[in-house]
Amino acid sequence: MEERDCIRCGKCTVVCPLYQAYRTEAMSPRGMLALIDALDERMVLPTSNEVRRVLENCLFCQRCRKGCPVRIKPMERIMDGIARYGGKRRLHRFISRRISPLQKKGTLIFPGCVIERSETLFKAGLEAVKSLVNDFGVIRNTCCGAPFLEEGNLALAAFALERISHIARNAKRLVTLCPSCAVTLKESAGRFGIKIPRVLFIGELLKPNYKKEKAKVFHFGGCVSEAMGWAEKIRTYLRDSGVDVVSSEKALCCGKGTRRKTKRTNKRLSDALLENLFSEFKKSGCEILLTDCPQCLVEIRRLKTNASLLFDFLSAKSTSE
Ligand code: SF4
Ligand code: SF4
Incomplete structure (x- = not known):
């Protein structure tokens, strides 16, 4: 265009x-x-x-x-x-390792670095995927390139994406557990002319016939999921499944984007955004804060809140594809 x-x-x-x-x-x-x-x-x-x-x-x-x-x-x-x-150089540990292509031809799961750092989230993610996809492989130790794009380092971002293209060259599709990874893989690879299989965020696989659950949750998709329209679909899916879902347009951002340890760090703004999200959650009267984004989860848990990741909440409850 x-x-x-x-x-x-x-x-x-x-x-x-x-x-x-x-x-x-x-x-x-x-x-x-x-x-x-x-x-x-x-x-x-x-x-x-x-x-x-x-x-x-x-x-x-x-x-x-x-x-x-x-x-x-x-x-x-x-x-x-x-x-x-602007921008500065920073080497990500995930992209400095040697790699070879995976043989799996169908679906490959792309957990993303936040999920990979937590054994609990990684296991929960795979459990959720098992209930949605029959057969899949997993790409480990990779980065989608978003941290480099954010820091203006296009060369390293392209390198990270080339690496994924190489690992996934036999696969039909990539399913990510993180909305930010999904958007980066979907859009940035094209920007650099790098070929990547079809990319889906796990939230896009949900289907509206899952077993009724009694729960009341405050759902904050996270900025990317909200912007892509996935969060709205996920709320519909949850409601169709019997979950009482509350959300607020005033819950804008968890503040993670400006808390990273880079020269962009703006702690005051980050704290203000997180407090605003927390206050919307408290006003809702819900006991669980549910988010689609692993980065938001890490940020929200700083408040010692009962926060859960979408696929963690759903694991073992969803129907098969
Ligand atoms: S902070 Fe503002 S300018 Fe930056 S991506 Fe979000 S909406 Fe766009
Ligand atoms: S929405 Fe923003 S980027 Fe688009 S035309 Fe208006 S001011 Fe410009």
């Missing part, structure tokens, strides 16, 4: 959690796109740390992709801007 010009309508700005926190145009997708245009046109020089700091505040939550009348994906342009005007 051809590169389009932003018409500055502000639809992306009103849904941006960064803007909600700061209420300043500079901390909004529209403002950041304007800044990148100004940098490209040399109206602003990329020498000041302030310029980089603004771009690097983006939470990479994907919310701004929804509803743009000229179908721009602001986050991709912001990542590209960081690659050209």
